[in-house]
Amino acid sequence: MVGLTFYGGVGEIGGNKIIVEHQGTRLLLDFGTRMGFASEFFAEFLNVRSNTELKDKLTIGVLPMIPGIYRADLSQPTGMEDLSNEAYSRLIASDSAMLKVPGLVTYEDYIQMHGRSYIDGILLSHAHMDHTGDIGFLHHAIPLYCSEATRTLVAAIDDVTNFKSKAISSKGSRIAFNKTGALAGSPKIVHKDDLVRNCRVMADGKVTDIGSFQVTMIAVDHSVPGAASYVLACDVNGKPFKILYTGDIRFHGTQGTTIEDYVRAVGTGIDIMICEGTRIESESSLTEEKVRAKIASEISETDGLVLVDFSWKDTTRYETINEAAKSCGRTFVINARLAYVLNKLGQTPLPESVKVFLKRKASCFYSPTDYAQYKHEYGFSIDKDTWTQDSSHYDNGLVADELKSNPSDYVLMLSYYDLGQLFDLADENGKILGSRYIKAQCEPFSDEMELDEERLINWLDAFGIGYELGETPVPDGCSNPNCSKLRKRIVRSHVSGHASRPELKELIVKINPKLLFPVHTERPEVFAELLKGKDIEVIIPKLDTVYSF
Known part of the structure; x- marks a missing residue:
């Protein structure tokens, strides 16, 4: 059976x-x-x-409540059975109901x-x-x-x-104790043991x-x-x-x-x-090649900087945009996360047509210490002891001033969460004139994503960045297609997976x-x-x- x-x-x-x-x-x-x-x-x-x-x-x-699959340390950390509440009376006991899930078999x-x-x-x-x-x-x-x-x-x-x-890799949960200070001896949960x-x-x-x-x-x-x-x-x-x-x-x-x-x-x-x-329910037959042609057309029609947003895990879309940028004589400037993934997949050195964007982080001085918490932004290594030995992005990456000097030479990968970088790309009036934004990702499919889209449009408008606005979807039951509360959407240059x-x-x-x-x-x-x-x-x-x- x-x-x-x-x-x-x-x-x-x-x-x-x-x-x-x-x-x-x-x-x-x-x-x-x-x-x-x-x-x-x-x-x-x-x-x-x-x-x-x-x-x-x-x-x-x-x-789901499935027997025999979940880690015991995630409900009761290793060492919990040895805890005593003699010093700290508020501590819960190891047999407390707070640590148990009825019916759970670990x-x-x-x-x-x-x-x-x-x-x-x-x-x-x-x-x-x-x-x-x-x-x-x-x-x-x-x-x-x-x-x-x-x-x-x-x-x-x-x-x-x-x-x-x-x-593939995680950390075990176990009890440890503060060794010094006013709360010496008080317990806490630490995650240090490698589980592979x-x-x-x-x-x-x-x-x-x-x-x-x-x-x-x-x-x-x-x-x-x-x-x-x-x-x-x-x-x-x-x-x-x-x-x-x-x-x-x-x-x-x-x-x-x-x-x-x-x-x-x-x-x-x-x-x-x-x-x-x-x-x-979709009849669309759009192909990745058609996406490449559409993006190339949008780039060729833009005098200034082109900004494009797509998933940094989508290596096919990376190749598509790189081809579109090359056909227009532009350098494709990607973020460090995508560069890290490409390196791990064996797709480095990067082509001459591709550079990495060095963001301003932390102090925003471009100090090497600004990247200690974001090691992949500094180079291809994230090893806590040796990461400074690979300064590929710090030494060779492009910074905002370089893109501002010759905006028509570049296509910049810019995600929603990197919108703060626009301040460094703007002129003295806070604008990025002649620029264009391309959304090469899926349509929003949740209320939260629709709110993010509205917020994105606010940023683009504030910096004078051009974009193509699509048809505003009217929810079922709405009788006023001109309602000011309807959420706008940017036209996509995208094909589904x-x-x-x-x-x-x-x-x-x-x-x-x-x-x-x-x-x-x-x-x-x-x-x-x-x-x-x-x-x-x-x-x-x-x-x-x-x-x-």
């Missing part, structure tokens, strides 16, 4: 958490953050408590009860947070399977951002045996490098049984992978297809599974309409429900 249980990615975009089991072998298909659901509780200034994160998220359902508990792990491995499709973001809660003894590029990118993202998945997950790299098209499953990784195109689908094969009642998990996938990028190529790699005889459907409706239909029909489970979509019911008349049963999954075959 084969079992499927969905703990995320159901009726929502992202947050995939799926268990596949057969003859005692259980595999997780991704373990990502449910961004939409989490945002119903947490925001920029209402964050989860860092040392009670596991308990708090399990309590409100942001994390990884350590399960091992002690059953002598084996509940989960045999995690199959990670790619390095986006809605697929990796909650892996850090899982015990590090559970191995992770992914492509080489995904392993590299997951680690690199954690190196240079505060939004860490901790999927066994990450097993899989090669495209190669079969890996994991328990009773034979797992084949299939490289796919997406908006980050290293993305993959997985085919899980096993025997059910003496007959072969195959499950296809698409992960996130597209066929309009620069890799040139066609639907026919993908179907050929997957092979025949798929019984269950777990298929993403982010763009199940997900397959469109026509592509999804063609893909599913050619795979021809017996059963289809739509995930990573807000409109799973559309799949039944799309496949009407086909001999494919569409099952809309429900959370925490076991499907057995």
Whole structure:
């Protein structure tokens, strides 16, 4: 018998958490953050408590109650049992209900009860947070399977951002005591012990045996490098049984992978297809090449500095913009995070047409000490002891004055969170004349992102930066399209990392599974309409429900 249980990615975009089991072998298909659901509780200034994160998220359902997967130290730090409240009467006891989650069976508990792990491995499709973001809660003894590029990118993202998945490397939680000062002897939680997950790299098209499953990784195109689908094969009642998990996938990028190529790699005889459907309602056939042509046209029409915003993890978009900038005779100036990722992926030295922007940080004097907390801004090294030995960006990066001197020579990568750099690029009147802003990212899909867009437009207007304003979306039920409270949107130069409706239909029909489970979509019911008349049963999954075959 084969079992499927969905703990995320159901009726929502992202947050995939799926268990596949057969003859005692259980595999997780991704373990990502449910961004939409989490945002119903947490925001920029209402964050989860860092040392009670596991308990708090399990309590409100942001994390699922699955036995035998979570780290015990995240609910009760190592050494908690030795605490005494003799000196500090307010200290909670190690058996306090505040440290317990009713019904929680930790990884350590399960091992002690059953002598084996509940989960045999995690199959990670790619390095986006809605697929990796909650892996850090899982015990590090559970191995992770992914492509080489995904392993590299997951680690690199954690190196240079505060939004860490901790999927591969994390720190254990334990009790320590203040050694000196007025509160000497008082306990605290420290995070110093290195916990490193066994990450097993899989090669495209190669079969890996994991328990009773034979797992084949299939490289796919997406908006980050290293993305993959997985085919899980096993025997059910003496007959072969195959499950296809698409992960996130597209066929309009620069890799040139066609639907026919993908179907050929997957092979025949798929019984269950777990298929993403982010763009199940989109008919758009825009390609990355069309994005390049559009951006090149926008650059060529701009007399001054061009500012472009896109995800620093999207190396395909980096290549697209670099080609567009080169075709217009401009140097592409990227941020240090992207440079760090490119270096880790083996894509350095950078081309002559690409430079790194050296931001003003901390004291804003361009002092080397300004980059001690942002080591990747100084050079390619983040090692706490040797980072100053690599001063690549500090020595060779471009600063604001250089861009101001010849603005028509450059295309500058500038994210929403770097808008403060505009002060250094402006003239004595606080303007950046003749400039243009290009948004090469997805449309806002939450209230918070729409507010950010409004704030972005305020910045652009204040500095006199040109941009193309798109059609303002009118919410359902709004009867006044001229309402001043409607939120503006900037036109995008962007193509999605997900397959469109026509592509999804063609893909599913050619795979021809017996059963289809739509995930990573807000409109799973559309799949039944799309496949009407086909001999494919569409099952809309429900959370925490076991499907057995």
